Amino acid sequence: MSNLKKILTRIGLVAVIIFFAFPFVWLVSSSVKTVAETLSIPPTLVPENFQWNNFVSAWNSGPFLQFLINSILVTFGVLVLQVITVVPAAYAFARYEFTGKKILWAITLITLMIPLQLIFLPVFLQLSSWGILDSLWGLILPFASGAFGIFMLRQTFMQVPNEILDAARLDKASELKIVWKIMMPLSKPTIITMLLFTFISRWNDYFWPLVMTTTENARTLPVGVAMLRTSETGVDWNIVMAANVILVIPILIVYFFAQKRIIQAFTYTGVK
Amino acid sequence: MAGIKIKNVSKTYQNTNERVPKRIHIFKKKIKENTRNVQVIDKINLDIKDGSFTVLVGPSGCGKSTMLRMIAGLEDITEGEVWVGDKLVNHMSPGDRNISMVFQNYALYPTMTVRQNIEFSLENIKVPKVERDRMVKDVAETVGLMEYLDTKPGKLSGGQRQRVALARAIVKRPDVYIFDEPLSNLDAKLRAEMRTELIQMHEKLKTTFIYVTHDQVEAMSMADEIVLMNRGEIMQIGSPVDIYNDPKNIFVAQFMGTPSMNVMPIGELINRLEPHFQHVSYFGFRPEKGILLGRSILHSYEIEIASKILTREILGAETIYKIENKYGVQNIKTTETHYSLGEEVNLCLSLDSLYYFDHDEQRVYADKTVLEAGIS
Ligand SMILES: Nc1ncnc2c1ncn2[C@@H]1O[C@H](COP(=O)(O)OP(=O)(O)OP(=O)(O)O)[C@@H](O)[C@H]1O
């Protein structure tokens, strides 16, 4: 009986995995097909012969090096700025009493609920008045802080027992040192998770760079990849897919290394 | 080293929001928008001598931790002055007061190794690395932590963690040590051991120790001086023997000693006091001063009260009887084990073992002037 149950569970799990993995497998498989095969009916899951060349073609079908560099600069720019802004904000919200705290906290939470599409116009006008449209700054600054990160990190900071901070103050540690040597190491899983989410959302973001950039100077990979589809010669699906694979590889690598921390962050039960 | 002077210190917590349940405001709109001030320390004066081992003791919530935290600088002082040595420290930050504190839950830095925990304070005052290593090693040897220097606190037992906390406190060579119930997370045996070690540590360092506990055994066995607090006020200051033998009021009398002092309305015993002690309202005696004797036995104690055994609790060396008589119910501690439940006995007391208290529960020294004995 329990064996049967086990088998059924396994089958269920496999079904779920297939359901979620299929698009990805399809993407990878298509990226090494010929154009003809991508359109063949019935479709093939394993390509007849592997067209590794597709990746080269994809790379060469636009200024992809520029896109890659832009993507990296934007993503890491955002990550660095987020650490600089989110950590102190979360610490202040978690550990200080100050006038206006409640209002500021409410404002922070509200920004979580407003979709970007609603406020992009005013932000666009703002950036335009600063003259940083179509520049990397225009892609970085609007994401220099994040309510989600502040929220998550504040929760984690609040779990740190007061006495630990008291002990540190008696040990003559500055507030900066307390944050750096005590709070941040204790919140490592949360910080890594927060950075990972930011990384994925910035790396994959299509909407914002599309709206804010007009030339190749500041375009990022997702926009570059999307542009392949609109080329006048018609869509070469295998090339588009190959470009997409290039796009997701960094995410896979990062996820692979951060996996353990993410699980920790979500099963985190407090500081012992 | 330094003594501590506490002058007229009060502490009021301004409780805004959170702690006051919301619905109160709906019914009492006129209460000033959810602020409620709680005074937890009320004009305390206290002089802690340099090099003394002072124990603050009192029931839960009486303000012991608050006092400590004000001395350490972790809590604002609402009113009054705190002096450490010859420095007024009211506005000095905790790190500048040269005070070490040991907490009940150890409060170690979880992500640092034992070594890093101990040297954190030295690092912050920029002691050179070589010097630091030597100091850490010295201290680790004293508290017996040498082999754990590179371990993280999470892997240590409660006793070991408390040792790390001690090491961290000692390495700073502070003027004052402050302990907030440091042993209450340890089991009984370890607690007894650590108690001895702390006493030895104090003897060796000869620095001022301020120690908070709500365990009266700890207070009695460790203190040079006990400060007994209740509801933010000091009830009595004195040596353990003073506090035990010469309590100034019913609260102190009943706080120290297990079982606590039997205190009863004076009843017809008032007739045995001289006329000018008519304001005495209560009398009391310690459980170990009561003597139980069989009804039929001939004896001549100054006071004998016909009583009945209610319960018996054999603790090994001693037995505690609960007895009942016309004055109420009392505990008696004795080595006798042979009285059975319901047995009729005489409770015998000598007059000089009695304490008297007035209507306000303050001590009345009527001892010497009690009229000579007769059978009651
Ligand atoms: N931050 C605070 N805000 C409001 N009231 C507080 C605060 N901290 C403590 N109190 C109150 O002050 C009083 C004294 O607290 P304190 O922690 O000093 O007691 P304590 O004597 O140390 O008790 P225990 O033996 O339980 O540790 C308590 O009634 C407590 O509710």
Ligand SMILES: [Mg+2]
């Ligand atoms: Mg306390």
